[in-house]
Amino acid sequence: MTTQQETRPSAATKPVRWAADAVAAMCEGARLRLDYSARSLWSVDRMIEDIRRESAPYVAVELVLRGFGAYAGEVIVRQAGGEWWASGGDHWVRTPDGRLWDPIDEARRCYTQDGSLRLLCRDATTGARRD
Numbered sequence: 001m002t003t004q005q006e007t008r009p010s011a012a013t014k015p016v017r018w019a020a021d022a023v024a025a026m027c028e029g030a031r032l033r034l035d036y037s038a039r040s041l042w043s044v045d046r047m048i049e050d051i052r053r054e055s056a057p058y059v060a061v062e063l064v065l066r067g068f069g070a071y072a073g074e075v076i077v078r079q080a081g082g083e084w085w086a087s088g089g090d091h092w093v094r095t096p097d098g099r100l101w102d103p104i105d106e107a108r109r110c111y112t113q114d115g116s117l118r119l120l121c122r123d124a125t126t127g128a129r130r131d
Helices: 004-029 041-053 058-080 103-111 117-126
Strands: 084-085 090-092
Touching: 004 058, 004 090, 004 117, 041 058, 041 103, 041 117, 058 084, 058 090, 058 103, 058 117, 090 103, 103 117
Parallel strands: none
Antiparallel strands: 084 090
């Protein structure tokens, strides 16, 4: 049987790095400090909205969205005591109640006006079910 300490490091390696890259890019480029708080996801949602309004092609922003999604996932991990899980190149966050959350895909949905990282985090950290 695999323990949490054994699964988190390998599953978390890439998303933690993507999140850190997003934090650094926002601090340097947009002068926006992301502090891994749930409140900071308001700013991330607004940044995605701004990118979408500029009509940037998805291919041009795919890595940025991945970074924002990984950042939101790391916020959930820290706020809810969750852990990263990975399979087949996809990454999810599993909260202590056993539910799986896909913040990277949620960032993509934000770009198409069908998602919110802030609301995903709220739902994951308060135990509310998301439809």
